[in-house]
Amino acid sequence: MINIRNFNRSLFNNRAFIMKYWIIENSRIPQALSLFINIWAITLYPFIICQGKLEQRTRTHEIIHLHQQREFLLIGFYLLYVAFWVWGALRLRSFHAAYRAIPFEQEAYANDADPTYPLNRKSHSWIKFIRNEQ
Numbered sequence: 001m002i003n004i005r006n007f008n009r010s011l012f013n014n015r016a017f018i019m020k021y022w023i024i025e026n027s028r029i030p031q032a033l034s035l036f037i038n039i040w041a042i043t044l045y046p047f048i049i050c051q052g053k054l055e056q057r058t059r060t061h062e063i064i065h066l067h068q069q070r071e072f073l074l075i076g077f078y079l080l081y082v083a084f085w086v087w088g089a090l091r092l093r094s095f096h097a098a099y100r101a102i103p104f105e106q107e108a109y110a111n112d113a114d115p116t117y118p119l120n121r122k123s124h125s126w127i128k129f130i131r132n133e134q
């Protein structure tokens with residue numbers, strides 16, 4: 001059964017700015033979008049959509065993506081995300097390695113163990129992860 005929780009709130013960039021988002025659990029959307037890699041959860045602002053129950057670490061990971069998406073007014077994020085992925089796939093010859101090399105993902109994976117990270121994150125922090133290959 002699909003479970004939608006309304007109006008989760010997160011502080012944004014250390015300012016008293018409330019970011020609203022919705023969590024959709026037990027959704028088939030991530031599976032349907034799993035064309036190149038397996039997707040367990042995906043963030044399509046303002047929704048975090050998960051195949052099953054959204055655990056804390058994944059939630060923090062996806063909240064980081066919410067912040068990144070907002071910084072780029074969504075469309076810029078998706079264009080850059082795809083551009084980084086294509087660029088990585090050409091260099092690394094692997095969709096999964098290219099996905100992990102995307103600076104937005106590197107920032108999220110590097111910080112998703114800390115649920116307070118999104119509260120303290122400086123805007124555009126993903127820039128530090130450009131060409132920081134794993």
Ligand SMILES: [Zn+2]
Pocket residue numbers: 061065104105108
């Ligand atoms: Zn991610």
